[in-house]
Amino acid sequence: xxxxxxxxxxxxxxxxxxxxxxxxxxxxxxxxxxxxxxxxxxxxxxxxxxxxxxxxxxxxxxxxxxxxxxxxxxxxxxxxxxxxxxxxxxxxxxxxxxxxxxxxxxxxxxxxxxxxxxxxxxxxxxxxxxxxxxxxxxxxxxxxxxxxxxxxxxxxxxxxxxxxxxxxxxxxxxxxxxxxxxxxxxxxxxxxxxxxxxxxxxxxxxxxxxxxxxxxxxxxxxxxxxxxxxxxxxxxxxxxxxxxxxxxxxxxxxxxxxxxxxxxxxxxxxxxxxxxxxxxxxxxxxxxxxx
Amino acid sequence: xxxxxxxxxxxxxxxxxxxxxxxxxxxxxxxxxxxxxxxxxxxxxxxxxxxxxxxxxxxxxxxxxxxxxxxxxxxxxxxxxxxxxxxxxxxxxxxxxxxxxxxxxxxxxxxxxxxxxxxxxxxxxxxxxxxxxxxxxxxxxxxxxxxxxxxxxxxxxxxxxxxxxxxxxxxxxxxxxxxxxxxxxxxxxxxxxxxxxxxxxxxxxxxxxxxxxxxxxxxxxxxxxxxxxxxxxxxxxxxxxxxxxxxxxxxxxxxxxxxxxxxxxxxxxxxxxxxxxxxxxxxxxxxxxxxxxxxxxxxx
Numbered sequence: 001x002x003x004x005x006x007x008x009x010x011x012x013x014x015x016x017x018x019x020x021x022x023x024x025x026x027x028x029x030x031x032x033x034x035x036x037x038x039x040x041x042x043x044x045x046x047x048x049x050x051x052x053x054x055x056x057x058x059x060x061x062x063x064x065x066x067x068x069x070x071x072x073x074x075x076x077x078x079x080x081x082x083x084x085x086x087x088x089x090x091x092x093x094x095x096x097x098x099x100x101x102x103x104x105x106x107x108x109x110x111x112x113x114x115x116x117x118x119x120x121x122x123x124x125x126x127x128x129x130x131x132x133x134x135x136x137x138x139x140x141x142x143x144x145x146x147x148x149x150x151x152x153x154x155x156x157x158x159x160x161x162x163x164x165x166x167x168x169x170x171x172x173x174x175x176x177x178x179x180x181x182x183x184x185x186x187x188x189x190x191x192x193x194x195x196x197x198x199x200x201x202x203x204x205x206x207x208x209x210x211x212x213x214x215x216x217x218x219x220x221x222x223x224x225x226x227x228x229x230x231x232x233x234x235x236x237x238x239x240x241x242x243x244x245x246x247x248x249x250x251x252x253x254x255x256x257x258x259x260x261x262x263x264x265x266x267x268x269x270x271x272x273x274x275x276x277x278x279x280x281x282x283x284x285x286x287x288x289x290x291x
Numbered sequence: 292x293x294x295x296x297x298x299x300x301x302x303x304x305x306x307x308x309x310x311x312x313x314x315x316x317x318x319x320x321x322x323x324x325x326x327x328x329x330x331x332x333x334x335x336x337x338x339x340x341x342x343x344x345x346x347x348x349x350x351x352x353x354x355x356x357x358x359x360x361x362x363x364x365x366x367x368x369x370x371x372x373x374x375x376x377x378x379x380x381x382x383x384x385x386x387x388x389x390x391x392x393x394x395x396x397x398x399x400x401x402x403x404x405x406x407x408x409x410x411x412x413x414x415x416x417x418x419x420x421x422x423x424x425x426x427x428x429x430x431x432x433x434x435x436x437x438x439x440x441x442x443x444x445x446x447x448x449x450x451x452x453x454x455x456x457x458x459x460x461x462x463x464x465x466x467x468x469x470x471x472x473x474x475x476x477x478x479x480x481x482x483x484x485x486x487x488x489x490x491x492x493x494x495x496x497x498x499x500x501x502x503x504x505x506x507x508x509x510x511x512x513x514x515x516x517x518x519x520x521x522x523x524x525x526x527x528x529x530x531x532x533x534x535x536x537x538x539x540x541x542x543x544x545x546x547x548x549x550x551x552x553x554x555x556x557x558x559x560x561x562x563x564x565x566x567x568x569x570x571x572x573x574x575x576x577x578x579x580x581x582x583x584x585x586x587x588x589x590x591x
Contacts, residue, residue, distance in 0.1 A: 002475035003391035007403065010388030010444045014410060017440065020423045021415025027422065038422065083314060089307035099315040101577045106318050108569050110504035112525045116562040117321045119529070120328055120341045126555060128324055131340025142536070162318060163584070170585045190303040222507065227526075230533045246417050251511065256418065263416030271413045 025267070028260040048261035057245060061262070064225075065241040068149075069217045072156055076213070077206055079161045084168035085194055103162030111223025118155060118228050148229060148238040155228055156221070171205045172198060204285050211284075215277035218242060218269045242266050322566075329353070329560035336555050352556035356564065363524070363561065370520040370565075373437040374502040381443045381498050382491060389449050390479045393456035394465070404453070407446045421511055436512035437520060442501050448494045451587060455490040456483060493583035496576055503568065521565040528558060 028048055030041045052058050083103065090096045109117075121128045122141040130138040141147060175198065183193045220241035229239040242262055249259035320343065328341045335347035356363060391397050392404050414420075420440065430436040460483065468478050484491070506522035513523060531552050553561065 003394070003397050003399075006387040006476065006479060007391050009384040010407075010449065011403070013384065013439075013444045014407060014446070016423070016428075017420070017443070018410040018414065018446075020427070021420040022413065024415050024419025024423055027419050038426070083311075086307045086311050086314075089304060090311055093308075095308055095311065099311050100581075101574060102315045103318050104577065104580070105322075105573060108500065108504075108573060109322075109566060110506060110522055112506050112522050112529070113562045113566055115529055116525065116559065117325055119532075120324050120559065121321070126337055126340045128341040128343075132342065142533075158318060158321065161314075166581050166584045167588045170588075189299050191299075227506075227529075230529060232533060243417075247510075250418055250421060256422075260416070260418040263418045267414055267416045274412050 025260075025264050027256065028264040030257075032256040032260075048257040049265065052258050052261045052265075055258075057240070058262075060237060061240045061242050061245045064238065065218060065220050065243075068152065068156075068220065068225075068241065069213070071149075071153060073210060073213045073217075075153065075157060076160065076164055077210060079157060080164035081168050081199075081202060081206065083161055084165040084172055085198060087165065087169055088172045088198075089190065104166065105162075106159045107163035109159070111221075111227040114155065114159065114223070115227040115230055118151070119230070122151070142230060142232045143234045145235045145237045145239070148235055152224060152228060152239065156224060159224075167209070168202060168205060171202055175201050207284050208281055211277040211281050215273040216270065217273065218266050220244075222247065325559045325563060329556055329563055331556055333554050333556050341555075349556075352554070352560040355553075355557050356560055363521075363564065365517070366519050366521045366524040367564075369434070369437070369518060370503060370522070373434065373520060374499050377438045377442060377502045378495060378499040380438075381448075382495050384444050385448045385494060386452055386484060386487070386491060387479065388444070389452035389456060390483050391475075392449070392453045393460075395462070404450070407449055410446045425512060431512050432515045432518060434518060437505070437508050437518070438502075440508050440512070442498070442505065442508075447587070448498070451494065452487065452490050455487055460486050489582075490586075492579055493586065496580060497583060500569070525562060525565055528553060528561070532558075 027038065029043060029045060030038070031044045031047070032038060032041045036042075087096060087100070087103075090099075106114075119127070122130075124130055124138055124140045124142070127141070129141070139147070141151070179197050180193055183197060188196070220243045222241075222243040225239050225241045225244045226247065229235045232239075242265075246259045246263045246266070249255045249262065323343055324341055327343055327345050328336060329352050330348060330350070331342070331345040332347040332349035333351065335345070335349075339346040388407075392400050392407075394400065424436070424440050425431045428435075428439075430439060464482060465478055468482055473481065504522065506520070506526050509518075509520060509523040510526065513519065516527075519527065535552060
């Protein structure tokens with residue numbers, strides 16, 4: 001019994017914070033009317049989903065969510081692995097000791113502050129880019145949707161690449177040093193050692209990280225897509241994702257039907273993808289499966 | 292042969308150094324730009340734009356903030372209280388919950404571990420979570436809204452601590468304590484907690500970072516200015532800047548008082564002050580943080 005006493009606070013919290021919302025998903029199948037109460041509102045089956053997927057919003061947010069995620073997965077792997085290899089090459093030099101904290105620092109910054117940094121670069125009158133890089137032809141960044149795929153990608157790379165490389169650095173650190181020594185004795189250059197030793201041995205880690213990211217492909221970084229474009233309406237075409245849509249439909253339009261439908265869709269698809277990803281990881285490398 | 296190889300290794304090393312320096316600058320310069328803007332004279336900032344080195348040096352932004360310290364001080368206090376209370380409660384609850392789950396003699400451990408783990412696979416989504424916290428528990432516009440939703444206790448941390456207990460603390464130690472008549476709560480506080488310092492440090496670090504940097508709970512649940520944390524205050528200022536911009540576009544439809552919006556330099560100074568605690572502790576925690584990420588990825 002003392003065991004239950006110790007677990008009680010966390011279990012009660014998880015029940016409220018995680019399990020009650022799971023039971024709350026029935027909201028998506030109701031036409032919520034607060035005067036009738038949540039339980040008293042009429043059941044309408046899949047109507048909310050039908051309405052949602054008929055809108056243009058649904059197409060835009062799905063395209064953006066999937067598009068950005070695919071781009072971020074590919075770039076994330078290439079850049080984080082490259083950075084990890086480079087950091088490993090420079091070893092334990094003073095440069096490495098200084099660079100290490102600097103490259104993971106952006107990950108410690110809240111997205112609100114990142115939006116301020118973005119504003120310092122992009123605001124049309126005084127921003128660094130318009131004033132110092134394009135003084136002749138200033139661009140009104142916060143009202144031109146076509147630039148945002150590039151801007152958001154750069155911000156994402158800036159924020160997560162260093163942090164993402166930690167796991168690959170650890171993997172490289174775990175490779176048997178004798179392999180490199182033997183290759184060196186045989187006359188292999190550093191480049192060939194990377195190509196034929198480091199990269200093949202990183203493959204399992206890369207595969208697992210890719211599968212994990214694919215299982216989250218319907219989720220987006222709410223902060224990146226909400227804060228960095230500064231909630232600018234004219235940019236929705238390229239900045240709206242499922243997460244920003246759910247927030248806006250719920251909090252700005254008070255449209256519980258649409259937001260709960262989008263939100264439940266995201267949760268269910270995410271659940272299916274996690275299960276599938278885990279099955280694949282279990283096949284590739286049984287030691288690293290989630291469950 | 293050998294010489295050519297050594298030569299190529301040297302070239303390779305230099306290329307690697309150059310690329311790392313470039314990437315580190317890419318990470319660093321945006322922060323430098325903000326620091327520089329906060330130290331630039333406002334008129335020079337408007338005339339020359341944001342620059343990496345102030346075109347005209349001035350502490351005016353910071354002296355202005357010092358005069359406004361009651362507003363910023365209150366937001367700071369809210370952030371500190373939320374971070375402290377949330378982290379301390381969260382870490383204690385997490386460790387308390389992890390201990391029974393680590394004991395092989397606990398009959399229900401598999402079912403509870405699964406129930407906790409399941410929350411990592413499936414969630415009810417933002418909307419039902421919002422309705423439960425706001426309509427069921429009425430936490431809107433209370434400080435609890437900044438502490439309770441989402442961050443207090445997470446499945447990931449519980450499992451991290453549970454695995455640490457299982458792998459690093461010998462069962463014989465617990466058996467010996469039981470023979471000496473120790474109760475389970477005593478074993479937890481006298482043996483498990485002191486021996487699990489590394490993992491406790493790790494989850495404390497992640498939890499306090501999450502609380503300090505959070506603005507989403509406030510976005511959903513807080514609109515009373517007295518309850519704004521530093522991040523929420525920053526968010527509010529930024530939204531007013533945007534409102535003003537669109538209002539100007541529509542000519543005269545201004546719903547925002549220009550005087551309410553701090554100048555460019557002041558805004559950047561506030562952002563830096565919000566970042567300051569992290570800048571100060573980061574050099575000390577970064578090694579621990581890296582270890583935490585690796586453990587989390589391997590054992591999560």
